[in-house]
Amino acid sequence: xxxxxxxxxxxxxLVLMGVYFWExxxxxxxxxxxxxxxxxEGVCRDTPQPFASWLDRHPWLVNGGMLxxxxxxxxxxxxxxxxxx
Numbered sequence: 001x002x003x004x005x006x007x008x009x010x011x012x013x014l015v016l017m018g019v020y021f022w023e024x025x026x027x028x029x030x031x032x033x034x035x036x037x038x039x040x041e042g043v044c045r046d047t048p049q050p051f052a053s054w055l056d057r058h059p060w061l062v063n064g065g066m067l068x069x070x071x072x073x074x075x076x077x078x079x080x081x082x083x084x085x
Contacts, residue, residue: 001079002075002080003079005077006076008069008071008075009069009072009075010072012064012069016061019058019061023054026042026044040052
């Protein structure tokens with residue numbers, strides 16, 4: 001139970017960070033070339049675009065990842081609390 005808890009605690013966070021930094025790389029490439037990133041479409045534009053937060057664009061990914069991490073933390077706590085046989 002402890003191993004499953006540690007897995008659920010760490011993997012969703014790593015996935016969220018990976019997806020976030022992947023998109024951040026695209027945003028930086030666009031801004032360094034003189035463009036403006038369209039967060040809703042995920043493309044580089046020539047005109048300024050409104051900002052849309054990552055939580056607004058991917059609510060299931062963010063909330064689901066955090067829920068899995070909390071479940072993993074609970075499993076870790078139970079795994080540490082219960083005596084091994």
